[in-house]
Amino acid sequence: MTGSSRFFAAVSSLVMVAACQLIEEPYERPAAPIPAALPVLDAAGSEVQPLVWQDVFLSDDLRQLVELSLDQNRDLRIAAANVQLARARYGITQAQRLPTVSASGNLTEGGTFDSGSGAGGFSDSVSAQLGVTAYELDLFGRVASLNEAALQSYFASEEGERAAKIAIAATVGELWMQLAADKALLALAEDTVEVQSESRSLTDELFQAGVATELDVRRASASVETARAQAAQFAARVEQDLNALRLVVGTDLPANTYEAAALTPSPLANAIPVEQSSLVLLKRPDVQSAERQLMAANANVGAARAAFFPTISLTGRVGYASSDLADLFDGSAGYSFGPSVSLPIFDGGARQSNLDVTQAQRDIAVAAYEQAIQLAFRDTADALAVARTIDERVEALSRLVEDTSVTLNLSEERFQVGVDDYLSVLDSQQLYYNARQQLIQAELTRNLNIIALYRALGTWPEN
Numbered sequence: 001m002t003g004s005s006r007f008f009a010a011v012s013s014l015v016m017v018a019a020c021q022l023i024e025e026p027y028e029r030p031a032a033p034i035p036a037a038l039p040v041l042d043a044a045g046s047e048v049q050p051l052v053w054q055d056v057f058l059s060d061d062l063r064q065l066v067e068l069s070l071d072q073n074r075d076l077r078i079a080a081a082n083v084q085l086a087r088a089r090y091g092i093t094q095a096q097r098l099p100t101v102s103a104s105g106n107l108t109e110g111g112t113f114d115s116g117s118g119a120g121g122f123s124d125s126v127s128a129q130l131g132v133t134a135y136e137l138d139l140f141g142r143v144a145s146l147n148e149a150a151l152q153s154y155f156a157s158e159e160g161e162r163a164a165k166i167a168i169a170a171t172v173g174e175l176w177m178q179l180a181a182d183k184a185l186l187a188l189a190e191d192t193v194e195v196q197s198e199s200r201s202l203t204d205e206l207f208q209a210g211v212a213t214e215l216d217v218r219r220a221s222a223s224v225e226t227a228r229a230q231a232a233q234f235a236a237r238v239e240q241d242l243n244a245l246r247l248v249v250g251t252d253l254p255a256n257t258y259e260a261a262a263l264t265p266s267p268l269a270n271a272i273p274v275e276q277s278s279l280v281l282l283k284r285p286d287v288q289s290a291e292r293q294l295m296a297a298n299a300n301v302g303a304a305r306a307a308f309f310p311t312i313s314l315t316g317r318v319g320y321a322s323s324d325l326a327d328l329f330d331g332s333a334g335y336s337f338g339p340s341v342s343l344p345i346f347d348g349g350a351r352q353s354n355l356d357v358t359q360a361q362r363d364i365a366v367a368a369y370e371q372a373i374q375l376a377f378r379d380t381a382d383a384l385a386v387a388r389t390i391d392e393r394v395e396a397l398s399r400l401v402e403d404t405s406v407t408l409n410l411s412e413e414r415f416q417v418g419v420d421d422y423l424s425v426l427d428s429q430q431l432y433y434n435a436r437q438q439l440i441q442a443e444l445t446r447n448l449n450i451i452a453l454y455r456a457l458g459t460w461p462e463n
Helices: 003-018 060-072 074-095 142-208 214-249 278-283 285-306 325-330 350-416 422-457
Strands: 101-108 125-137 311-322 332-337 340-342
Touching: 060 074, 060 142, 060 214, 074 142, 142 214, 142 285, 142 350, 142 422, 214 422, 278 285, 278 350, 278 422, 285 350, 350 422
Parallel strands: none
Antiparallel strands: 101 125, 125 311, 311 332, 311 340
16 A cells, blocks of 8 residues: 555545534523513413504604615614625535535647757647635534624524614604604793783783782793793704604605604504513614624634544646647646644644633623613513503693693683782793693603604514
């Protein structure tokens, strides 16, 4: 047996032994560190359909704005580009599982300037060959683990894109609601300026008639100026809301955006069904993205373990060689085959340190995954806590507005007949104004909480 044959036999034996030593890092999903049930209103916890933004946003104008943002928002374009980047990286690692085949050719024209000796060193030659260059036999799963890590990173980027779409749709809805609330507060402040200006004019007349005092006039004037200052403040906030909305949408807003924004009637679905089981949170795109990152980190541990075992590579060529191009395929044909084995013996602890790094990265990914679940549970529980009480709050504030409206009318009548001074009117006006402001804020909170539930439980269909 020749030396090359013995080497080939040794490599074959090593291949057969190694084939039974495939290194795989098993994956096991960590237990969710949250209660088994959500604090839902319906204890029966009936099965519900996945929550999508079209089920939450009912206003046609708001839907148009969301669709525009999904097409123009720059954050979504970045997320989509990251998906393409991850897909390309996965393609690179996947290609490493297949041999690289290349073709090459060579043509040399040779001769001498005289007929002296040495002409053979300058003869014609031509060759053509196909070759496989350093194809690694993935007997221990190193390449497969790296390929799995790239695949899971790609899936994580897809989940990240879906999470970004949910966030953009929710943000558009939140800014729309804030614009509607500031618009309502601006209208309230402007109405208050008008009403209190009339009250100041009446106070001036009563002062001229000797019924009111200068103190009453100054108080009426201060009330008007306070309302004017707040009107200016809310006018600026409306402009800021429009600017924020324009940034999130990513382009100019439709012409009717300001006019269409309104708190009531609500442009959102009033009731959102919620499952009782907290396992529904595992379907959230951000949670699934965190799990995909964990799976990628787990696969990297497998690749690091496989690095402790031999690397077996194959190279080979087959082709033709001739001294004349016309007779190339009639010339001599041949092949070469060269398996090689690289066995790690001593590297100063580099491979062990690399394994330690991947294990630490997996521990980080586990904690990140568990934290994502905990944050999802908190978001949902917070939104459900508001949902249980917000209707009662709005109802109470509606009655408060009605009571303070009656109180204000009575105070104005008593002032006009001289029973009370203007201070009682001013107090009643402030109570009425504050009550109306609180009602607007409560209606805003109710609408924002509906969007918060969508953020917490929303899904995005796969492409």
